Amino acid sequence: MSFRFFELPERFISATLDGMVFGREDSDALLKLERFDGWFGTPGVRADKTDRLWGHGSFTERGLRDSRLIIAEGNARFSSEQAAVDAYYRLTSMIADGTFAQMSVVDSLFGLQTADVRLANELSIEWLTSSIFKYQVQLFAADPRKYGQALTASTGVSIDGGGLDYPLYSPGGALSYGPAGTPGTLQLTNVGTADTPVVHTLTGDMPYGFTITELGTQRRLVYAGAVIPGQVIRLDSADGSVMLDGDNDRGSELVRRDWVRLGKGQTGTWLFEAPGSTGALLSTEVVPAWW
Structure with missing residues (x-):
């Protein structure tokens, strides 16, 4: 043409x-x-x-x-x-x-x-x-593929909410349900017409590793290694790479690798879990793609 x-x-x-x-x-x-x-x-x-x-x-x-x-x-x-x-x-x-x-x-x-x-x-x-x-x-x-501008979303680690405080209505006559929880989920949509990879970037203290689950398909990425504050882990479904601080291969620590690519118009929802951590952060990037 x-x-x-x-x-x-x-x-x-x-x-x-x-x-x-x-x-x-x-x-x-x-x-x-x-x-x-x-x-x-x-x-x-x-x-x-x-x-x-x-x-x-x-x-x-x-x-x-x-x-x-x-x-x-x-x-x-x-x-x-x-x-x-x-x-x-x-x-x-x-x-x-x-x-x-x-x-x-x-x-x-x-x-x-x-x-x-x-x-x-x-x-x-x-x-x-x-x-x-x-x-x-x-x-x-x-x-x-022709790629558009990146879409990003972030979430903290999933944390359960608190239950009822006892004795009830104490102090001050208020009924307290304890601290609110954190769902630990994020959602992104590939608005393009071609499938596209997903990139996850993780930071914070994760002494027992982490799990990222795509809730629609139940595909999971399970990282068994410890992550200390200041380190950055990047997981890229385009090539299956797992990199620490940009240049150190940590693929051996990813003990389960159910990679996800988003098809045309598909929405992905991810759950982030990291036992023993309350300050970890997951940032996910999807770049819409077109034929």
């Missing part, structure tokens, strides 16, 4: 990658964007199949979404030859190390969405004049 943005004057789209900004002719972008194939369409589908020898059709497996190829193309016009040369060098060095970088796309219709991309092919540059060139950049997104 190809978009010519001068045909959509009411709509603004720009993409930012490694410090380079691609946008419409009337924007402040350095590079004017006239084609943005692969971003608005859906990724392809891959599935192995075997022909039926004595019948119609095929035997096949479940189809899965393929990676995404994105092509950004347009003309770049500059006020001077030196400005054009500077832009050329910046463009040709963009994510030149071959690693993935986050591309942010701002669309007046769909809002902000991101994807991790790397270069998929050589960069094409065609000089039209000494201050104007035409470019084409091909980008590869291994994860075909």
